[in-house]
Amino acid sequence: MESLNRGVPVIGWPVESEQFYNSMMMVAEMGVGMEMARGAMGEVDAGKVERVVRMVMEGEKGKDMRKRAARCGEMIRAAMEEEGKKKGSSVRAIDEVFELAMRKT
Numbered sequence: 553m554e555s556l557n558r559g560v561p562v563i564g565w566p567v568e569s570e571q572f573y574n575s576m577m578m579v580a581e582m583g584v585g586m587e588m589a590r591g592a593m594g595e596v597d598a599g600k601v602e603r604v605v606r607m608v609m610e611g612e613k614g615k616d617m618r619k620r621a622a623r624c625g626e627m628i629r630a631a632m633e634e635e636g637k638k639k640g641s642s643v644r645a646i647d648e649v650f651e652l653a654m655r656k657t
Contacts (some may be wrong), residue, residue, distance in 0.1 A: 556584060559625030561608050561617040565589045565596065584621040586613075 555562050562585035564575040578585035588604045589596045608614040631642040639647065 553628070556621055556624040557628045559618070559622035561585055561614065561621045563588055563604055563608060565594060567592050567594075582620065582624065584617055584624055586617070 562578050564571070564578065564585055564587045566572045566575040566587070572590070575585065575587055575590075579587055586604060586608055588594075588600060608617060631640045633640040633643075
């Protein structure tokens with residue numbers, strides 16, 4: 553989320569738990585990431601790191617990922633913004649959770 557909030561594509565190396573799902577979503581569904589390796593036994597060396605970073609930074613696929621990541625960043629920031637009394641959807645949702653919790657105490 554931190555990378556996408558700033559419009560930066562993600563280079564992933566999922567190792568366990570939900571990381572595999574998150575990586576799949578960013579690579580296959582959203583088109584904002586690339587996997588360098590997969591799993592704890594994934595092999596990575598300096599050459600592979602360089603190739604993947606160059607693909608993201610210089611390649612045509614990387615250009616598309618950067619565009620998509622920038623758009624995601626715009627959407628994330630819009631969901632968190634507060635304009636006057638109108639709050640973004642994320643801020644409103646958190647406010648509603650706290651309001652509901654306060655009523656129950």
